[in-house]
Amino acid sequence: MKPPRPNLSELARHLGVSIATVSNALSGKGRLSPELAKRIRDAADRMGYVPSQAGRALRTGRSGVLGLVLPDIGNPLYPEIAQEIERVATNAGYGVLIANSRDEIAAQDKAIFQLIERGVDGIVIVPRRGTTVPATACPIAIIDTPTTPRNTVSADHFEGGAQVARHLRALGHEKILLIGDDPSSNVQNARINGMRSQLHEAKEIETIWIVEIEAKGGKSCPLGLAAWRARGFSAFACVSDPHALRALTELQSAGIAIPAEATVTGFDNLQWSSFISPPLTTVKMNMPEIATLALDALVEAIQSREASDDTPSPPVTARKAAVPMELVIRRSSGPAPKEQPAAGISQEESKHA
Amino acid sequence: MKPPRPNLSELARHLGVSIATVSNALSGKGRLSPELAKRIRDAADRMGYVPSQAGRALRTGRSGVLGLVLPDIGNPLYPEIAQEIERVATNAGYGVLIANSRDEIAAQDKAIFQLIERGVDGIVIVPRRGTTVPATACPIAIIDTPTTPRNTVSADHFEGGAQVARHLRALGHEKILLIGDDPSSNVQNARINGMRSQLHEAKEIETIWIVEIEAKGGKSCPLGLAAWRARGFSAFACVSDPHALRALTELQSAGIAIPAEATVTGFDNLQWSSFISPPLTTVKMNMPEIATLALDALVEAIQSREASDDTPSPPVTARKAAVPMELVIRRSSGPAPKEQPAAGISQEESKHA
DNA sequence: TAGCGTTGATTAAACGTTTAATCACACCTG
DNA sequence: CAGGTGTGATTAAACGTTTAATCAACGCTA
Numbered sequence: 001m002k003p004p005r006p007n008l009s010e011l012a013r014h015l016g017v018s019i020a021t022v023s024n025a026l027s028g029k030g031r032l033s034p035e036l037a038k039r040i041r042d043a044a045d046r047m048g049y050v051p052s053q054a055g056r057a058l059r060t061g062r063s064g065v066l067g068l069v070l071p072d073i074g075n076p077l078y079p080e081i082a083q084e085i086e087r088v089a090t091n092a093g094y095g096v097l098i099a100n101s102r103d104e105i106a107a108q109d110k111a112i113f114q115l116i117e118r119g120v121d122g123i124v125i126v127p128r129r130g131t132t133v134p135a136t137a138c139p140i141a142i143i144d145t146p147t148t149p150r151n152t153v154s155a156d157h158f159e160g161g162a163q164v165a166r167h168l169r170a171l172g173h174e175k176i177l178l179i180g181d182d183p184s185s186n187v188q189n190a191r192i193n194g195m196r197s198q199l200h201e202a203k204e205i206e207t208i209w210i211v212e213i214e215a216k217g218g219k220s221c222p223l224g225l226a227a228w229r230a231r232g233f234s235a236f237a238c239v240s241d242p243h244a245l246r247a248l249t250e251l252q253s254a255g256i257a258i259p260a261e262a263t264v265t266g267f268d269n270l271q272w273s274s275f276i277s278p279p280l281t282t283v284k285m286n287m288p289e290i291a292t293l294a295l296d297a298l299v300e301a302i303q304s305r306e307a308s309d310d311t312p313s314p315p316v317t318a319r320k321a322a323v324p325m326e327l328v329i330r331r332s333s334g335p336a337p338k339e340q341p342a343a344g345i346s347q348e349e350s351k352h353a
Numbered sequence: 354m355k356p357p358r359p360n361l362s363e364l365a366r367h368l369g370v371s372i373a374t375v376s377n378a379l380s381g382k383g384r385l386s387p388e389l390a391k392r393i394r395d396a397a398d399r400m401g402y403v404p405s406q407a408g409r410a411l412r413t414g415r416s417g418v419l420g421l422v423l424p425d426i427g428n429p430l431y432p433e434i435a436q437e438i439e440r441v442a443t444n445a446g447y448g449v450l451i452a453n454s455r456d457e458i459a460a461q462d463k464a465i466f467q468l469i470e471r472g473v474d475g476i477v478i479v480p481r482r483g484t485t486v487p488a489t490a491c492p493i494a495i496i497d498t499p500t501t502p503r504n505t506v507s508a509d510h511f512e513g514g515a516q517v518a519r520h521l522r523a524l525g526h527e528k529i530l531l532i533g534d535d536p537s538s539n540v541q542n543a544r545i546n547g548m549r550s551q552l553h554e555a556k557e558i559e560t561i562w563i564v565e566i567e568a569k570g571g572k573s574c575p576l577g578l579a580a581w582r583a584r585g586f587s588a589f590a591c592v593s594d595p596h597a598l599r600a601l602t603e604l605q606s607a608g609i610a611i612p613a614e615a616t617v618t619g620f621d622n623l624q625w626s627s628f629i630s631p632p633l634t635t636v637k638m639n640m641p642e643i644a645t646l647a648l649d650a651l652v653e654a655i656q657s658r659e660a661s662d663d664t665p666s667p668p669v670t671a672r673k674a675a676v677p678m679e680l681v682i683r684r685s686s687g688p689a690p691k692e693q694p695a696a697g698i699s700q701e702e703s704k705h706a
Numbered sequence: 707t708a709g710c711g712t713t714g715a716t717t718a719a720a721c722g723t724t725t726a727a728t729c730a731c732a733c734c735t736g
Numbered sequence: 737c738a739g740g741t742g743t744g745a746t747t748a749a750a751c752g753t754t755t756a757a758t759c760a761a762c763g764c765t766a
Binding site for chain 2: 742744746747748750
């Protein structure tokens with residue numbers, strides 16, 4: 001009842017062989033007879049041997065752990081990223097250490113440093129908007145936007161925006177309001193630029209930023225969308241599902257029917273977007289592929305670093321930098337209403353099922 | 354330009370002292386003159402010394418890493434938990450390794466095992482509904498519900514439910530629909546039981562489970578809430594914000610005004626719940642305190658385990674098992690409508706601002 | 707039969723840290 | 737001045753693994 005956790009020497013002693021032989025048998029590296037190898041492997045899992053990561057890490061210089069830096073774990077956008085990174089990493093034999101940069105400019109660098117201190121073999125970073133990732137001694141993959149200077153791989157936010165815009169044009173919308181949250185976000189700008197790229201012939205395109213509105217109206221204040229509707233804007237294209245949700249409920253509770261009287265679209269296909277009423281038209285990232293590309297590149301860099309020096313090097317590059325997004329058409333988007341409502345229309349009028 | 358990562362012996366050689374002295378100076382453990390200690394510390398961070406976790410872990414037997422097992426990282430409920438655990442753990446000098454049990458019954462055990470394999474010092478588990486956590490060789494904290502047998506600490510979901518119910522009663526609601534997702538969830542049952550505990554004198558209380566409705570109607574199908582409204586149910590109390598969102602939008606798009614004609618409440622105070630229209634009345638967990646309690650207990654267990662044996666022991670117990678929840682009253686809840694609408698009412702009628 | 711290549715196993719060093727044990731030395735005390 | 741007490745530093749072992757180097761034994765060939 002002494003050793004609930006045998007180690008290599010325990011095993012070796014018990015079997016009457018050397019430590020190296022046991023190590024070789026379990027890793028399949030050295031030369032040894034097949035029958036002895038099998039005998040050792042059997043004994044190993046009979047005795048419940050589990051290798052010490054610490055010992056291995058010390059010897060090999062690699063910990064088998066990757067770091068994941070997220071701007072704000074609480075933000076509903078990132079869990080899906082975390083989920084996929086974790087899945088792919090686990091498949092590749094890596095553990096994932098999380099770090100939260102809490103959306104603060106300094107916290108990101110500190111988080112990265114702490115991960116390195118913990119001995120991670122590589123880091124995946126979803127950068128806080130507008131920050132630059134410091135050069136580090138271990139390989140780094142950056143997931144931001146395809147046009148961000150040192151980006152490794154990301155969704156093609158621009159093309160995703162273009163898809164939304166084409167969808168809205170096909171539905172006949174002429175006056176479209178683009179709703180962003182923060183103009184300093186690379187991702188949001190890419191999406192908005194993508195939308196604008198397809199809307200040159202539209203009658204009127206405007207962009208509003210929620211942080212600017214909230215700076216005046218206070219946190220969670222109304223966005224005044226009913227007024228935009230009254231001015232004839234029939235489509236409200238948001239840079240993320242939570243904002244679409246905000247728009248959708250604000251319009252609904254102002255008595256404007258979706259999609260009959262106004263169209264609302266989002267981005268990211270968050271879990272609840274499919275079961276609200278009406279279900280939200282949105283754009284989905286191919287996170288499994290993004291995660292796979294990022295981690296493939298990262299793992300390759302880690303392995304090639306093998307016996308090399310470890311001077312800071314630029315972020316790794318993936319086989320493909322931009323992964324297409326997928327437009328998910330649901331019922332929150334519909335044909336532009338025929339009649340242009342007169343300006344100053346009351347919220348109470350014009351109601352259909 | 355050779356050594357971007359000096360180690361203790363490098364430092365020692367450079368300073369002309371022994372390795373042990375350097376170690377002592379940096380840890381403040383042994384006996385040495387203050388001025389030498391300072392000289393060593395200065396040199397250490399001038400040369401950019403960063404200790405090897407691997408070496409330390411091997412020697413001390415502790416990795417400084419905790420594992421966090423979540424049922425489904427993609428679920429919007431868990432990120433906040435992850436965020437707070439990460440925060441508290443970082444403050445306590447621990448790293449957090451995440452593991453996803455993907456809501457599968459087997460994956461949870463595998464995830465736990467993998468964490469142990471990676472050498473974590475302790476594990477925080479938010480158990481998948483209805484599973485039992487296996488006994489392990491390292492300390493474990495379980496966050497589920499206060500009444501779950503081996504629970505360490507959690508929000509007082511029952512009392513939270515009671516608060517919602519008292520709020521609804523105070524508003525005059527007599528016919529209340531409780532909306533759950535999955536009856537096998539401990540948390541959801543606790544919340545529902547808590548609500549029921551305060552509703553004995555109410556006229557009519559019913560509970561519906563979304564998984565059962567979807568089993569018939571398909572994923573994301575309507576819940577048929579307008580019909581319940583027509584039967585006179587004026588309050589729809591959901592076990593989580595996403596379900597409340599589903600209910601709220603379903604009612605709104607059926608032309609039922611919130612809160613004038615129906616009240617909707619949720620749980621968990623997710624980020625978007627404050628800025629939808631109307632803002633959602635919900636109940637908030639005190640995650641910072643829960644995380645603190647769980648980690649305090651865990652860290653204490655880790656330290657007391659010091660030189661002790663490492664036979665499996667039951668989950669750690671916290672100073673306080675149930676942390677009160679906080680009712681957040683917003684505009685989605687309002688007084689019960691005066692007139693009881695006649696049965697079979699059409700969705701089109703009875704509309705106010 | 708001496709020499710050689712191959713096979714199957716062992717020896718020993720190394721990774722970087724912590725820490726108990728030791729040591730040299732100076733200072734006090736009886 | 738012998739013996740005891742601190743002080744400030746060093747020595748050396750240990751954690752568990754990987755792996756290059758070594759070695760014994762054996763079957764071949766020359």
